[in-house]
Amino acid sequence: MSTFEKQPGQQKQSSSLKAVRGTRDLLPPETALWNHVESVARDVFARYGFGEIRTPIFEDTQLFARGVGEETDIVSKEMYTWEDRARAQSEKAQSLTLRPENTAGVVRAYIEHKLGERGDLQKLFYIGPQFRRERPQRGRYRQFWQIGCEVLGPVSSGAESPVRDAEVLEMLATLLDELGVRGWQLALNSVGSAEDRKRYNAALREALEPVKARMCEDNQRRAETNPLRVLDSKVPADQEIIDALPKIADFLDADSAAHFAAVRAALDACGVAYTVNPRLVRGLDYYTRTTFEFTVPDGSGLGTQNALLGGGRYDGLSEMLGGPKAPGIGFAIGEDRLILVLQEQAQANKSGAPGLDPETWGQKLDAYIAPMGVERNAAALALARELRRAGLSVEVGDGTFRLKKSFEAADKVARHIVVLGEDEVASNTATVKTFATGAQVKIAQTELQALLR
Numbered sequence: 001m002s003t004f005e006k007q008p009g010q011q012k013q014s015s016s017l018k019a020v021r022g023t024r025d026l027l028p029p030e031t032a033l034w035n036h037v038e039s040v041a042r043d044v045f046a047r048y049g050f051g052e053i054r055t056p057i058f059e060d061t062q063l064f065a066r067g068v069g070e071e072t073d074i075v076s077k078e079m080y081t082w083e084d085r086a087r088a089q090s091e092k093a094q095s096l097t098l099r100p101e102n103t104a105g106v107v108r109a110y111i112e113h114k115l116g117e118r119g120d121l122q123k124l125f126y127i128g129p130q131f132r133r134e135r136p137q138r139g140r141y142r143q144f145w146q147i148g149c150e151v152l153g154p155v156s157s158g159a160e161s162p163v164r165d166a167e168v169l170e171m172l173a174t175l176l177d178e179l180g181v182r183g184w185q186l187a188l189n190s191v192g193s194a195e196d197r198k199r200y201n202a203a204l205r206e207a208l209e210p211v212k213a214r215m216c217e218d219n220q221r222r223a224e225t226n227p228l229r230v231l232d233s234k235v236p237a238d239q240e241i242i243d244a245l246p247k248i249a250d251f252l253d254a255d256s257a258a259h260f261a262a263v264r265a266a267l268d269a270c271g272v273a274y275t276v277n278p279r280l281v282r283g284l285d286y287y288t289r290t291t292f293e294f295t296v297p298d299g300s301g302l303g304t305q306n307a308l309l310g311g312g313r314y315d316g317l318s319e320m321l322g323g324p325k326a327p328g329i330g331f332a333i334g335e336d337r338l339i340l341v342l343q344e345q346a347q348a349n350k351s352g353a354p355g356l357d358p359e360t361w362g363q364k365l366d367a368y369i370a371p372m373g374v375e376r377n378a379a380a381l382a383l384a385r386e387l388r389r390a391g392l393s394v395e396v397g398d399g400t401f402r403l404k405k406s407f408e409a410a411d412k413v414a415r416h417i418v419v420l421g422e423d424e425v426a427s428n429t430a431t432v433k434t435f436a437t438g439a440q441v442k443i444a445q446t447e448l449q450a451l452l453r
């Protein structure tokens, strides 16, 4: 018996099933905006030489434990993890996890397919759902979408160069501008090399020792386990203490400091504005050197979640996952948030670039074919096939509809109605009304395409 069949004694369920908390359905016409955003992103990424990568939605749990870090919020409390039972003697049970982010998966694929042996820089992008068991709120979901890029390769490919960081940031500025996002701000920091961070962590721990008792419980724990995370804290009462803590900039060695200066100089040369935020350390353990975040101002439609995207450099990640040295930099845009911002901005000024005008999300079809009587249904479908194959967008009505109902249905979805009655079918003609002008003509079916375009 399948698990979907009713079990003996099972109560009849009266409540209807709903999408799981923190997940949602995306419906037309809104999906037109999602497609618009993705197509602009694909277009921009192509111009910067990126190719698409698609990795599995679930991976071995170890990938995230090692890659993202056991101490992070994501790994310690937000992952969807399950024990995947063995189905055959030859298989072993395995702990699997729905991906909470995509960088670890991309680096795993880079290692698995030996992409480093190709010698050149790998520029990869992805678009797909990610999963985190967070507290759902506006702009924060348990299944959400990210559009991301990763640039990585062997040291000889120049993957470590600050030019790569600046190029990625400049590309993001271009993408947001082309999408029409207004008022975005770029915050930048360097968290140094692994060694710099070790020294900084020690200094933070020392500085927190005498003051941590006055901090919230979460920060007291972080002060012990992962002092860097204290800098992420938004708890108002702790801000004064946090602002007085040592700054990472004072712990960068000469190479890290020069790298950061070169990133900033290249951004200045491109005219990309940014502010340096010494507290920007970001929530994932793998970051080294450059970290960044793009935010939008309050009132942009994101509520308290004002981070549109984040990213940074991860020079040691490949080695952490058992791969060769492969420095890299990447980012992930929260696509759900990007859509919310675009919707809010489009509503605010009632217009915008293609795809941003709410009026155009549900673009009207070229024609609605209305067969008069069920005997005309087959001819209507044949005519629709011909027009669709010629590149026109067409909806077909139903012969059981009265003329008035056909006109109402057509006016909602299409720019023209094409009426096929007994006479029209017999003479290979059609009666066409253009809704915008009210003009009505009877023409040969061979002339239809020209009229409908």
Ligand code: AMP
Pocket (backbone or CB within 6 Å): 101, 132, 134, 139, 140, 141, 142, 143, 144, 145, 146, 283, 307, 308, 309, 310, 311, 332, 333, 334, 335, 336, 337
């Ligand atoms: P992260 O992978 O944590 O660096 O996040 C990168 C971006 O993904 C963030 O700036 C957000 O825009 C987006 N994001 C992260 N978590 C969520 C979530 N639970 N719901 C929606 N967007 C998210």
